[in-house]
Every structure is written in structure tokens, then in C-alpha cells.
Amino acid sequence: MNKSELSTHSVKPSRQSKTLFAAIWRKRYIYLLLLPGLAYFAIFKYIPIYGVQLAFKKYAVNLGITGSPWIGFSNFNLLFIDGDFWIAVRNTLIIAYMQILICFPIPIVLAVLLNEIRQRKFKRTVQTIYTFPHFLSWVIVSGMVLNMLSTNGAINNLLAVLNFDRVQFLTDKRIFRWLLVFLQAWKESGWNCIMYLAAITSIDPTLYEAATIDGANRWHRMRYITWPGISMIVVVTLIMRMGSIMDAGFEQIINIYNPAVYEVSDIIDTYVFRITFQRPANFGLSAAVGLFKGITNCVLLLTTNWICVRLSGTGIL
Amino acid sequence: MKKKQIVLRTLILVMATVFVLVGCTTSATEPSASDRQPETPPQESKVSTEATAPAEAAYEEKVTISHNITDAEKQVDNALYTYFSEKFNVEMQYIPMQFGERHEKARIWASSGDLPDLLWMDLNENIFSEWCGWVDSGLFAPVPSDLKAWPEIANLFDSMIGDELFTRNGDCYALACMRDMSSQDFTVCMNIVYRADWAEKLGMRKPDDVYTWNEFMDLIKACIEQDPGENGAGKTFGISAPQWYFPDMLGIYQTNTYEWGFEEPFFIVIDGQYVWYPTTDEYMTGLKIAKQLYDDGIIWPDNVVDTNSTMYQDLYYAGQMTAMCQHATIANLRSGRDRMAEGFPDLNREDMYQIAKVSSPLDDKFFWQKQSPCYWSANSISAKTSDAQRERILDMWNWLLTDEGMRFRMYGLEGTDYTLNADGSVELLWEKNANGVYIDPYPGARGFYGRPVLNDAEYALLNVSIPEADRIDGNKSWVWDWENAHIGKVDYNMLYASTPNKDTLGMFVSEVKAKAIELLINSTQDSIEADWKAWTESMMPKVQLVLDDLNNLDFIPSSYEDLIAHMSGED
Secondary structure (H helix, E strand, O other): OOHHHHHHHHHHHHHHHHHHHHHHHHOHHHHHHHHHHHHHHHHHHHHHHHHHHHHHEOOOOOOHHHHOOEOOOHHHHHHHOOHHHHHHHHHHHHHHHHHHHHHOHHHHHHHHHHHHOOOHHHHHHHHHHHHHHHHOOHHHHHHHHHHHHOOOOHHHHHHHHOOOOOOOOOOOHHHHHHHHHHHHHHHHHHHHHHHHHHHHHOOOHHHHHHHHHOOOOHHHHHHHHHHHHHHHHHHHHHHHHHHOOOOOOHHHHHHHOOHHHHHHHOOHHHHHHHHHHOOOOOHHHHHHHHHHHHHHHHHHHHHHHHHHHHHHOOOOO | OHHHHHHHHHHHHHHHHHHHHHHHOOOOOOOOHHHHOOOOOHHHOOOOOOOOOOOOOOOOOOEEEEEEEOOHHHOOOOHHHHHHHHHOOEEEEEEEOOHHHHHHHHHHHHHHOOOOOEEEEOOOOOOHHHHHHHHHOOOEEOEOOOOOOOHHHHHHHHHOOHHHHOEEOOEEOOEEEEEOOHHHOOEOOEEEEEOHHHHHHOOOOOHHHEEOHHHHHHHHHHHHHHOOOOOOOOOOEEEEOOHHHOOHHHOOHHHOOOOEOOOOOOEEEEOOEEEEHHHOHHHHHHHHHHHHHHHOOOEOHHHHHOOOOOHHHHHHHOOOEEEEEEEOOHHHHHHHHHHHHHHOOOOOOOOOOEEEEEOOOOOOOOEEEEEOOOEEEEEEEEOOOOHHHHHHHHHHHHHHOOHHHHHHHHOOOEOOOEEEOOOOOEEEOOOEOOOOOEOOOOOOOOOHHHOOEEOOOHHHHHOOOOOHHHHHHHHHHHHHHHHHEEEEEOOHHHHOOOOHHHHHHOOOHHHHHHHHHHHHHHOOOOOHHHHHHHHHHHHHHHHHHHHHHHHOOOOOOOOHHHHHHHHOOOO
16 A cells, blocks of 8 residues: 555545535534434433333332332233233234225325316315315314214214114224224325325426327326336335334324223223323333334334335335 | 525524423423422421411411412412412412323322422322322321321311321321211212103102112103103103213112122122122123113113213203213202203203112112212322421311311302301302302312312201202202111222232223123123123233232221221221
């Protein structure tokens, strides 16, 4: 190695770091905007991870999280003999997969269909109507559902007027999961399709023009231009959704469910709520459930990513 | 121009960050006890060793006392608060909370070392063992053992067993909100209120409103079918209940003939051993009866979805419900009747909201009622309070228990809200509404003043602001139960036992209720017994852990008398 090579090796990183720092400094105001986001993740996502140790401890208020005594896997043993826990795991997976199978494709289809509407005013009106439910909280939606679907609610009164039997929408175990999925689709499809609409607008319009000249009809254009154009974002959102599959919708279910349908709708989050707030609180047990949930989510995310990479060559990791 | 924009944006960002940080700090309205007061270990407190002059002495030093309370905004800015704060030279800093979050808030405060100076909690069996842990961790100051300076508190403790429950390592750590029903052994007023005017209209009303089970259910069926309220087809319903009594009050309570009762299906002693009540034949019988009521349309079908216990009353007050399970205290009678009178001013106020006595479905002569724990809630003093704060709390507590304090709490200010006659009777100066009922000038503003004792039965009888008819009917019902009903007793031994598995797993109350409701709706008469047994068996791995703990306790009561003797150290 000669002198000039040596000097290149020694100087290059320094220049790079200088350049990087200079680039950051040049765009310091943009980076400043990043700070609240970073602070959010640090404070609410990373620092609380130290609380995971509670899953292996018996929490004592006077000793704090770090000072409480270790008890090995006792919390997990207690958890795994609890039949309700396994019912909650089963329900979480069933409801989450139902939501993925039904609610995940709807916004994609909706976005593609909205993209085909040519009248701008009509398109915007329809989009507003679809998006609006997203801004209603689940508390409000649950009130509406109760008023409409209870035995003496609007729908049942209508059925009674038409000489049909009243339907126990809210207490029938066969109906309830479908009701949850329907409400989820109604509330969130319009909002979720915005991302796909944005992806569609980024597709080069000349591709459509060329395809039209080549004789492609609407279906062909959707099939061969729009779909490939958004497939990447679809894969990414699918992987992200799989990574949070154990979040089957706490806010929705806690506001709508009732004891008659616990067996089919009690999910891990509602289970944690119950064992924490409707029994003597055992933070160790609740932390054990949280850890179980986190690990399951992580495994599912990695698995889905691996499958996506194998099938389409696209993943997020 | 560009520079200005950058500066402006930076400013906005900085301000937003500052606001967020400020928002995260303790606010002025939610004071931290530790910020204001010097830390004094409980054992060094003068209060615990020396008695000082009670309330009537002038207070030179102004103290601030923080206290968690619902309807916090209604507690200040009124004449009651002005009088009280001047009398005791105290500034109450009320920390707002919702009733439903009382346990969560207490846990957060205890864990973060930010307890109010005087922590209110209902201290029921769900949080009792945690509270014991907080006491053992030194979070609370003990109530002085020598209560000579606070004789009213001493008298209250003497008449109850609450102080024994809250005593740990020889010291009492809670000022309990006692129930005022010690003379009748804390018998409560869990009853069914119903539309006696509808029964009258259908010619089915019974003398003194005493019914057999079948008579009452037939009445409900007749009301649903014949619509005496003229609501229209399908718009009159049967009977409803709040979630805490659903479905238990609709057949399950009334088939419990054991000595032990209480509101929930807990563990009871049979032949010297604790058993899980849901596994008994009696519980199964009760569940089947409730199921029959549901199938017959007598139970309001939407009761199960009324998880916040709001709608069950609304339909009654709207004139669409025939009956509802209710804690029929004198105060509730008054408020219920007032609401009915507002909606239906032309109908008889009392008959629209009358108490029915309904027998057990098993025996026309057997009536059921229950005892409640001797206290309703409790208040613990933070160990971080100063001697002056503790003394002031006890002084206020003591005064609120005097006759003068009770009048202040019930009526308000002497001379303004009432006058005291020479014979000790009270003349109320409140305005009356069109129905001749007094209008409360301080609605919702008495939260703190009602802390020492629940104005439930005996005190309410004396409360002249309540219409006389309500007091007479409430008292009649109370005495009737005491004389005629089987009273299910509270097993304090089981309820407040702290064992490793019970503290972790609880007593399965919510699980039992949820499953009972589920089967009520989704099971059939033929399958309910098998379904229930299958479920209780599936629960046994967990339940057995708690049962083993309970059956290994040093003491298992053979009777209620045995229990009381044990608690008072007489055995």
C-alpha cells in the first residue's frame, strides 16, 4: 500500500462524515421535524420495553419494577392453565384473519374502482362518504349499533313491521364475529383506500395512454397497469398488518361486545383488560400476556415477510 | 421572507413541544401531595400519639387537602363549600375522577407515589389485597388508636366491625364510609320496584304489594300482553336489572337458602368446607328459572347488552317497563318517583314506583334478602401528609358525624336552608316544585360531606327533604324484610382473606356472571344443565387453587355468629 492509498483511506471516511453532517446541517429544519416522532417512539415504544421483565416477576408497589422479586415462569404457568386465555388467543386469530381476508382487499378494490370514476365531483362525494366513518369513535359507533341492532332497535322494528322474526344481532354467537368484521370494513375501508389511491396516482399516465392506443380495455388497464403499480404497497401493508395480527380491535370489541358473546369475541386485549381491572390486579400476569402477544406478532411478521419474498421477491426486511 | 417562515415554523415547533411537556407535568388542579407537604413518616406523627382539640377550636394554620372525588367541579364554588372551608380553615383540592376508573386511578397513584392526601376508594374484594400491600409498603398513615379527641368517629367504629377489617399489624388504616344500618345488621334493600298502578288497572294488585313468584310473573306477562300503559303493540316490556344484579336477582338469589349470601356467587361454607357456589344444585335451579324467564320474554331481551346499566332504567322511566330490580333505598325511592312524576304528572307518584315483595320460586312463604358489608367505601390518609393535615381530616370527619354535621350535609346552612326548632325538629326553607317536592339547592355538591357514613336507611328516615310517603314506604319495606325474609349473610372471612391464589385469580365473579348470561341466551332448557356443568368443570383447575387456599385458612366459620365472635376476638 503506498502513501497516496493510505491518505485516501484515512481521509475518505472523515470527508464522508463531514459531508453527512453538512447535509444534515443544511436540512436541519427538516430533521428537527423528525425529533417529535423519534421522541414518541423512544418514550412510548422503546423505554417501556424495560417493563417486560415484569412478566417474570411478582410486582410489589414498594419495590418497583426493577426491585420486585423474580419468580421465573410462574406467570406463564398460571396463564397457560387458564382456559379463557386460549379462548382469547383463538378468537384473536379468527377475528384478525377474518378481518384480513375481508377487510384487507376491500380498500384496494375501492381504490381501483374510485380511480375509474371520471366525474371529479361524484368521485370526491363518494370518497368523502366512504371516509367519514373513520372519524367516528368506536364509542359513538357502538351507540349507533346498539340503537339500530338491539331487539327493540330500528332494524328489528322494521323486520317486525314486515312480519319477519326479530334477530338477536348483538347476542347471537353465530352472527357476532361477522358483525365485527362488517363494522370494521364499513368504518375503515374508505380511509384505508387513500393510500392505494395515492399509489395509483403515482402511476405514469402515459402507460394508460399507450395501453389504450394498443387496444387495452378498462379491465386490461386495471389488470396490467394499475395492479402492478400498487402491488408493492399492497405487499407492504399486508406484512405490516400481519405484524399486528394479535391486535384484533380492542376499542371496537370492548365497546360492542357483551357477556352473551364473550366466547366468540373475547380477544387477548379484552382478556388483559379483564384480568387487570376486574380481578385483583396482577401486573406480572398482564405483562406475560403482553410478551406472548409481542413475540407472536414478531414471528408472524417475519414469516409473512419470508413468504412474500419467496413469492414475489418483495418484502420489508 | 423565507427566513421569516423558517423562524416562524421553528417557533411553532418549539411552542408545541413546550405545550406537550407542560401538559405532561403535574397541573395546578391535580396537585401532588408530595410537592406540597413535608414528608413525615407515620410513626413520627403526633396524631398517632397525642390527641388534640377537635373541630370547634379555631384553626390558625390553613391547610390544603387533596382528595379524589367524582363530580369534582360541583364540590366548590357554592355556599356549602365556602362555609366548610372557612369553618375548618381548609382548602380542599378535589382531584376529578370517574367512578368506573376508581381502581385504576388508585393503582396509578399508589405506584407513582402520588397519592392524594386522603384517598377514597370503594375497597371492595377486587382491590382489598392490593390495598393491604400498599399499607404494608408504608403508603398510608394509621388512624390514631386513641380517638378520645374524635368521639363521633370512635362511636361509629364501636358500632361497626369496619375497623377490624382495616386493621393491619395493630393499626387501622382507613376511615370507612360506614353504612347506617347497624341496627338491622346491615340488611339492605335489594328489591323489585314495579308499576303498581298497572297491576291495579289489570285487577292483579296484591295487598301490601306482597306476591308469590308465580303471581308476580303472571302480572308481568299480563302487562306485556295487555299493555296497560297504552304504549302500543310490542312496546311494553317485562323486568330489567342493572348488570350487577343481572341475572342473579331473577331467580338465582331467591333459590339460595344457605346462611351465606351477598351480591355475587362466591364461595360458601357447606359442612365446614368452602365450596364454589356455582357448582351447587341450588345455583343450577336458580339458573334454570332465570332461563325460563328469559325464554318466556319476561326478562327484557336487551338487558344483556346494557353493559353500562343505563338503559334498564330509561325504559322504566319512559313508562315501557313493568318492573326493575333496584336498590330500593329511601333516596332511590324519592329520585325514582320524582322522575316518574316528571314524565307522567297525572298519575299517582307512589304507585308508579312501588316496592313489590316477591317470594322465592321454590316456596311461596320464603322471601330472600341480603346483608351488605358494613361499609360502603373507605378513605386512607397518605403517609406523606403533615400532622396538621391529619388532625384537620379527623376533625372534619368527626364534625360531619355530629347532628350538626349531618344537618349540614342533608339540608345545608342553618338560617339559610333550614331552621332548627326548639324541639330539635327541622324546618326546611328549600323551594318546592309543582309536585310539592323540595328542590335541592346544592345538587351533587355534597360528595365529601357524605364520606363518613352512607345516608342509606336510618339517617334517610329523618331527612325531611325527602317526601314523607317515600320515607314511610322505604322504612316499611326495610322492616318487612327484617321480619320476614331470610337474610343471606356476608362472609367477611372469605371476602377479605388474602391468599396467594385468591389474590391472583380473584373469585371468578365476572366469569360466572358472563357464562350465566351467555347460557341464558344461547343455551336451551334441555342443554343448560350439561353446558353449565361442562363449564364449571373446565374452570376447576383455576378454581381449585383458590378453594384449597380458602379451606386451608386458620378459621372457617360455622355460622355468622361464629364469624362475628371470631372477628371481635371473643372465640
